[in-house]
Amino acid sequence: MDKIKIALAGNPNVGKSTLFNRWTGMRQHVGNWPGKTVEKKEGSFKYDQYGMEVIDLPGNYSLTAYSVEEVVSRDYIVGEKPDVIVNIIDAANLERNLYLTVQMMELGANLVLALNMNKFAREKGLKINKKQLSELLGVPVIEIEAVDDTGSEKLLQTIVKVSKSPNVVLDRLEYGNEVSEHTKQLEKIIDQDIPQLDAPSSWIALKLMEEDPEIIKKIEETGKGQRVLKEIKKIQRHFNDVFGDDADAAITDARYGFIAGLVSESVKKPKIDKVTRSDLIDRVVTHKYLGIPIFLLIMWLTFQITFTLGDPLGGYVEEAFAWLGETIAASMGEGFLTSFIVDGIIGGVGGVLVFVPLIFILFLILSILEDSGYLARAAFVMDRFMHKLVGLHGKSFIPMILGFGCAVPGIMATRTLENERDRLLTMLIVPFMSCSARLPVYALIVAAFFSAYQGWVIFSLYLLGIVVAIIVAAIFKKTIFKGMSAPFVMELPPYRLPTAKGALIHMWERGALFLKKAGTIILALSVVIWALSSLPVGVEYGSQESVTGQIGTVLSPIFAPLGFGEWQATVAIIYGFLAKEVVVSTFGTLYGIDGDGGGEEASDEEVSANETASVEQVSNEASGEQVSGETAVEEASAEEEETAPEEDPGYIAVMQELFTPLSAYAYMVFVLLYIPCLATLAAIRRETNSWKWPAFAAVYTFVVAYVVSFVVYQGGLIMGFA
Amino acid sequence: MMSLAMATENENLKIVQVWHGGKFQKRLQEMGIYKDSQIKVIKNDIPGPLIVDVKGSRLIIGRGQAQKIMVEGE
Numbered sequence: 001m002d003k004i005k006i007a008l009a010g011n012p013n014v015g016k017s018t019l020f021n022r023w024t025g026m027r028q029h030v031g032n033w034p035g036k037t038v039e040k041k042e043g044s045f046k047y048d049q050y051g052m053e054v055i056d057l058p059g060n061y062s063l064t065a066y067s068v069e070e071v072v073s074r075d076y077i078v079g080e081k082p083d084v085i086v087n088i089i090d091a092a093n094l095e096r097n098l099y100l101t102v103q104m105m106e107l108g109a110n111l112v113l114a115l116n117m118n119k120f121a122r123e124k125g126l127k128i129n130k131k132q133l134s135e136l137l138g139v140p141v142i143e144i145e146a147v148d149d150t151g152s153e154k155l156l157q158t159i160v161k162v163s164k165s166p167n168v169v170l171d172r173l174e175y176g177n178e179v180s181e182h183t184k185q186l187e188k189i190i191d192q193d194i195p196q197l198d199a200p201s202s203w204i205a206l207k208l209m210e211e212d213p214e215i216i217k218k219i220e221e222t223g224k225g226q227r228v229l230k231e232i233k234k235i236q237r238h239f240n241d242v243f244g245d246d247a248d249a250a251i252t253d254a255r256y257g258f259i260a261g262l263v264s265e266s267v268k269k270p271k272i273d274k275v276t277r278s279d280l281i282d283r284v285v286t287h288k289y290l291g292i293p294i295f296l297l298i299m300w301l302t303f304q305i306t307f308t309l310g311d312p313l314g315g316y317v318e319e320a321f322a323w324l325g326e327t328i329a330a331s332m333g334e335g336f337l338t339s340f341i342v343d344g345i346i347g348g349v350g351g352v353l354v355f356v357p358l359i360f361i362l363f364l365i366l367s368i369l370e371d372s373g374y375l376a377r378a379a380f381v382m383d384r385f386m387h388k389l390v391g392l393h394g395k396s397f398i399p400m401i402l403g404f405g406c407a408v409p410g411i412m413a414t415r416t417l418e419n420e421r422d423r424l425l426t427m428l429i430v431p432f433m434s435c436s437a438r439l440p441v442y443a444l445i446v447a448a449f450f451s452a453y454q455g456w457v458i459f460s461l462y463l464l465g466i467v468v469a470i471i472v473a474a475i476f477k478k479t480i481f482k483g484m485s486a487p488f489v490m491e492l493p494p495y496r497l498p499t500a501k502g503a504l505i506h507m508w509e510r511g512a513l514f515l516k517k518a519g520t521i522i523l524a525l526s527v528v529i530w531a532l533s534s535l536p537v538g539v540e541y542g543s544q545e546s547v548t549g550q551i552g553t554v555l556s557p558i559f560a561p562l563g564f565g566e567w568q569a570t571v572a573i574i575y576g577f578l579a580k581e582v583v584v585s586t587f588g589t590l591y592g593i594d595g596d597g598g599g600e601e602a603s604d605e606e607v608s609a610n611e612t613a614s615v616e617q618v619s620n621e622a623s624g625e626q627v628s629g630e631t632a633v634e635e636a637s638a639e640e641e642e643t644a645p646e647e648d649p650g651y652i653a654v655m656q657e658l659f660t661p662l663s664a665y666a667y668m669v670f671v672l673l674y675i676p677c678l679a680t681l682a683a684i685r686r687e688t689n690s691w692k693w694p695a696f697a698a699v700y701t702f703v704v705a706y707v708v709s710f711v712v713y714q715g716g717l718i719m720g721f722a
Numbered sequence: 723m724m725s726l727a728m729a730t731e732n733e734n735l736k737i738v739q740v741w742h743g744g745k746f747q748k749r750l751q752e753m754g755i756y757k758d759s760q761i762k763v764i765k766n767d768i769p770g771p772l773i774v775d776v777k778g779s780r781l782i783i784g785r786g787q788a789q790k791i792m793v794e795g796e
Contacts, residue, residue, distance in 0.1 A: 061752035095777040096754045124778065245757070252751040253758065278780075279764070288767040380782050384770030393784055394771065418745075487746045488784030489753060492773060 003051045004163045005080075009073060009104065010088035011097050012059030013493050015116040015146035017041075019088060020056040021505075022146060040072050047156050055082065061096075063103045064212055077109060078199055083163045085109045086155070088146070091128060092120035092494070094267060098259045105137070105173055108200045110166040112158050113141040114151070120494060123277075125270035132266040138172045147499060170202060174261075175254035182209065182235050182247070189231055193224045208232050209247040278494040282377065291381035298374070299462060302365045304455040307443075310358035311454075314443070317357065321350035339541055340530060343589055348526020351588025352518050352581045355440035360511045362436055366405050367506035371498035375401055379490065390473040393488035396426040400469065403433030404462070405510060407680040411687055419486030425476055427684055428697055431676035432469040434462045436514065437580040441671045444584055448655035449664045457665075461672050464708075468673060472704060517579065525582050529575055529589050548590070562670060562706070563663030563713040573670065579677045591654050662721045666713035674705035727772065727788040729763045734796045737761055741790040750791075753781055761793060 008016040024043030041056040057073040064074075077085065085104060089097040104111055113134075115121075121128060134141040140158045144151035175183070186205035190197070197204055197218075207215040209232065219225035239247040285294055325346045332338045369375060375398050383394025395417060403410035410430040417423040442458050450457040533548040534541050543549055544567060551574060552567030559570050568590055576583035659667060676684075681694040688694075723738055737759050740747060754776035755761065764780065765773035771784050 062748070064748055064752070093777070093779045096779050099752060099754075126778075248748075249751075249757060252756050256754075256756070256759065282765075282773070286765060286773065288770070376782070380771060380773070383782070383784070384767075387771075387784070388769065394782070418749075487742070487787045488771060488782070489746075489749060489755075489787060490782045491753070492780035492782050494780070 002049065003053060004084065004159065005053045005055075005082040006159060007055045007057055007076060007080075007082040007085045008088060009057050009077065009085050009100070010059060011061055011090065011093075011100060012491065014059065014088050014090040014093075014097065016056055016059065016088050018146040019086075019114070019116075019144070020054060022149075022152070023052070024054055040076060048160065050160060052156075052159075055080075060100065062100060063107070064207075064210060077104065077107065083110065084112055084159050086112050086114050086159065088114045088116050090120070091115040091118045091143075092124050092126065094121070094126070094128065095256075095259055095263050098262065099255060101137070101139075102173065102255050102259060105139070105169040106200075106203045106206055108170050108203070110162060111139045111169065112155070112162055113137070113139055114155055115141060115143045116146050118143055118145065123274070125274050127268040129266045129268075133262065136172075136262050136265060138169050139167055147502075170200060174258055175251070176257065178242075179209075179247075179250055179254045182238075186228065186231055186235065189228050193227055194219065194222050197222075206251060209235060210251055211236075211246075211248060276494065278373075281495055282492075285374075285377050286380050291377075292385065295378055295381050296463075298369070300455070300459050302362070302369070303458050303462065305365060306358060306362045306439075307454050307458065310355075310361045311443070311447075313357035314354050318354045321346055321354065325350070339534065340527075343533075343541060344527055344530030345523065347588040347591070348529060348585035349518055349523050351585045352440060352522050353515075355443055355581075355584070356511070356515065356518075358439055358443060359436045359514055360507055362439065363405060363510045364503060364507040366401075367503045367510075368498045369401075371496065371502055371506065373493045373495045376490065376492050380492065383488065386470070390470055391477040392422055392425060392473060393486070395488060395490050396422060399426055399430050400433050400466070403430040403435060406435050406437070406513075407431045407433065407676060408683045411680065411683040414687065417486065421481045421483055422486050424688065424693065425473055425481045427687060427693070428476065428700075429469040429473050431680050431697065431701060432465045432472070432673060434465045434672055435580070437677065438671055440581050440584040441576075442668055444587065445655060445659070445664045445668055448652045449659070449661045457668075461668055464669065465672055468704065468708060472700075518581070521579055522581055522585055525575065525578055526585050526589055529582075529586055533589060559670075561714070562709040563666045564659060564670075566658050569658055569667060573674065576671065577675050577677065579679065580671065583671055587654070662716040663713060666709045666716070669712050670705050670709040672705075673701060673708055675701050723792050723794045725789045726761065726763065726774070726783075726791040726793050727766070727785055729766065729793055731763050731766050733762065735761050735763070735793040736796055737791060738794050739792040741792070742787070746787075754779070755781075755783075755791065760796070761791075 008020055010016050020041065020043065024045050040058065042053065043056070044051060044053045046052065055076065057076055060073045063077065076082075087101050087104060089101070101111065101113065115128065115130065118128075130141045130143060140162060142151055142155045142158055144155055174180070183202055183205040186208065187201045190201040190204055195201075204215060204219070208219065208228065216229070219228055236247055239245060239250055243250060284290060287294075325342045328346070329338055329342050332341075378401060379394035379397045381394070382397040386392050386394055386397060396414075398416070399410040399413040401410075402413050407430050410433065411427050414423045414426045414430070417426060439458075442461060446454045446457050529548065532551075533546045535547050539545040539549075544553055548571050549567055552569075552571030555574060556565045556567045556570040559565055559573070564570070568587070571590075572583045572586040575586045655664065675681075675698045681698060684694040684697055685691060726735070726737075729735055737755065737757055740750060740755065740757055742750060750756065755774075759776070762775040763772055764775050769785060771782050772788050774781050774783055774788075
């Protein structure tokens with residue numbers, strides 16, 4: 001079988017990843033903001049009798065490397081020389097998109113142009129004559145829609161054809177006399193002195209005139225570049241003398257001039273620019289005064305919807321696990337193995353899985369926001385704010401919003417920031433964004449204390465995360481990251497209606513990671529926590545005498561000033577450092593999921609716990625609390641404090657026993673802010689290539705969490721909250 | 723001649739000079755902002771970044787950066 005190596009190239013956010021997914025069936029992250037694909041992705045599929053190997057390159061505007069992800073693309077095109085490069089072009093934005101096309105032509109790349117987003121072009125009133133464009137460029141031009149199958153077959157046929165008989169494009173480019181003359185001159189010298197270069201000498205000549213540092217270095221490394229470099233200096237001087245500008249500017253002009261010529265011959269534009277729907281929406285969404293309230297409203301709605309829909313669904317999962325635990329306990333009888341399965345596995349993993357519906361809904365909403373193009377608006381709206389307060393520009397806000405899903409992709413997304421200082425700083429504050437793994441912790445506590453105001457309480461935590469991030473960033477910017485922030489320019493993509501399929505795929509791919517985590521890391525940790533809670537041999541499971549209990553007891557005085565000095569709360573925080581969901585699974589393994597344990601008693605308790613919950617939801621919160629409060633009191637008097645898990649009437653009562661509403665809030669604040677989970681620290685380590693920054697992040701977030709929780713708790717006490 | 727940051731919304735402008743250097747000037751070129759190119763301010767709320775139209779695409783550009791781009795009416 002013949003193999004064809006295809007690279008997908010193009011400007012950011014033109015549909016490369018969408019086409020890649022369509023072809024390879026891989027579920028790659030597709031969103032509507034520039035810079036999603038930060039690393040190249042590879043996949044393969046069969047077409048006809050050919051094995052197609054596809055590489056999805058991160059988007060770039062040019063082949064002059066500017067940021068990390070652009071280097072990836074350029075190195076690939078220059079170094080790997082794919083058989084065919086499919087240059088995907090946003091038809092609504094033809095002129096700017098062709099700038100990259102022209103640069104790939106300079107490289108002599110074997111191109112196929114795929115015009116995508118033709119619908120938007122038509123909406124703008126643009127009429128593109130594909131045949132004319134194709135003839136002028138000497139490159140096939142195919143109209144596609146990456147979101148459906150339009151043009152897909154034709155594109156594939158063309159790829160096969162072009163792979164056999166490559167286009168010759170080098171002589172198509174016309175850059176005017178001034179530029180052409182000098183490149184020809186330079187080309188000649190390059191051919192004579194350094195003939196063994198792996199790119200066309202005309203390209204090398206252009207890049208040298210543009211003062212591309214990497215290419216200059218390469219020429220210097222050959223040791224034979226003296227004559228070439230001398231000639232360059234001469235050309236530079238000439239351009240400066242004659243045009244008062246460097247050669248670089250002249251080349252840009254020449255490229256755009258060539259493109260303007262192409263476009264005027266092949267595209268019909270409307271006389272007056274049409275006002276697009278995107279513009280109309282933006283008049284409101286990016287409004288000077290409405291922008292930030294709209295952003296806050298959208299975030300608030302996100303969490304409100306997440307809870308309204310996710311909570312009842314989570315209840316079903318909870319019931320299912322409770323039933324499973326009881327059934328297993330009933331059929332196996334009491335014993336070591338039963339405890340392992342029911343307390344360890346079902347308690348730990350089940351305790352986290354209960355929140356799967358919640359997390360999936362959150363991911364779905366975030367996906368819709370991302371696909372629609374709103375994130376770039378949020379960056380715009382927040383820039384005003386971030387710039388003044390923090391000295392970071394709005395682009396840093398995109399990684400932060402992604403951090404609401406999970407900090408790891410947020411940290412990866414900092415790669416789109418050009419300035420290393422800004423990038424580091426953003427990485428350090430992304431973990432303050434409340435990620436989905438913290439949601440279970442809030443959900444657990446909110447159900448016990450704040451069920452009437454759950455949307456508001458959770459929203460306040462998300463907001464607190466943002467505020468703390470901004471304050472911390474402002475402090476860092478004035479101390480360890482002094483200096484100007486990188487200049488800010490970013491494309492504002494048009495709004496796109498998210499497709500149901502796209503949003504669902506997106507939700508699934510992120511949610512699946514969460515499930516995988518529950519099935520692997522959380523499972524393993526649950527087993528470890530169960531073991532630590534069972535050892536040393538002979539102690540009562542999950543009692544204060546167990547290893548878990550001892551860890552908690554030793555460390556709990558540290559947290560007493562924050563209002564949660566109980567050893568269970570402490571140990572949950574310690575274990576939660578591994579992954580924040582583990583805070584919940586620790587409670588799960590210690591107390592079992594819902595009324596666990598054996599026999600009739602458990603099911604009775606479950607009913608009462610459920611009743612308590614529904615009473616709370618229906619009537620006012622106070623009476624609900626009283627009911628369960630009584631249960632807790634009764635229980636406490638019946639047993640020693642910190643009783644064995646078998647007697648506990650479910651989570652809600654347990655939580656109400658461990659915390660007061662105030663200390664519960666302080667606890668959530670602490671969980672929000674303290675040390676990022678291991679995966680996040682590992683991501684910071686990977687991105688900065690040193691242990692220094694993750695270590696720093698761990699220490700300083702702990703201090704911040706401690707201070708803020710302390711202020712919340714002690715301040716709350718002074719103000720008379722309990 | 724004035725800076726882009728001073729321009730009124732929805733006016734067709736021509737770029738006269740770009741007082742940026744190095745990498746950022748290159749980035750602006752790639753995105754369509756260079757001497758002699760056309761530009762239109764879509765949104766100019768002080769303070770905060772601007773939204774501009776360049777060759778049919780919308781770009782966000784920081785206010786500080788816009789101050790270094792000189793334009794004139796067509």
